[in-house]
Every structure is written in structure tokens, then in C-alpha cells.
Amino acid sequence: MIARPARSSEPTVDEASAWAHVLVRLRLLHAAVLTPTGQWLVQDKPDGxxxxxTGPADVLALAATIQHHTRSTKPESR
Structure with missing residues (x-):
């Protein structure tokens, strides 16, 4: 695996919003809503x-976790 360089800045609300939108659109999350306080409310399934x-960094961490889980459980296509 190729190591990625460390981030030089904190994730932005726009970046977190983009990831949240993709996760919901791909049905990897049921809902992700930004509150006026800057917190995010997320739900992985309708009845969950x-x-x-607490903020954009947590949304990106969740996206990374979901991406890792999706890739590690996907059958090899080679």
C-alpha cells in the first residue's frame, strides 16, 4: 500500500459535505445532516x-472507515 502524505490543513465543511453527499448517494449512509452548530447527525440505516x-474531521474519518471496510470486504477482481 502506498503511504499518503499527512494533511497540511484541517478538513473543511465543504469537503465534509461532499463526502457526506457521496456516502448517502451511494447508500453507504442513510442520512448525514449538518447542524447549525457545526455538528453532523448521521444514520447508517433508516431504523438505526x-x-x-463533532465536525468535518469526524465526517472524513467516517468516510475513510467506510471506504476501508468496503474495500476490505470486496472480493478480489484480479
């Missing part, structure tokens, strides 16, 4: 619990 994320 609502989780509170």
Missing part, C-alpha cells in the same frame, strides 16, 4: 440510531 459527529 443517530450518531453525532
Amino acid at each position: 440510531p443517530v450518531h453525532v459527529l
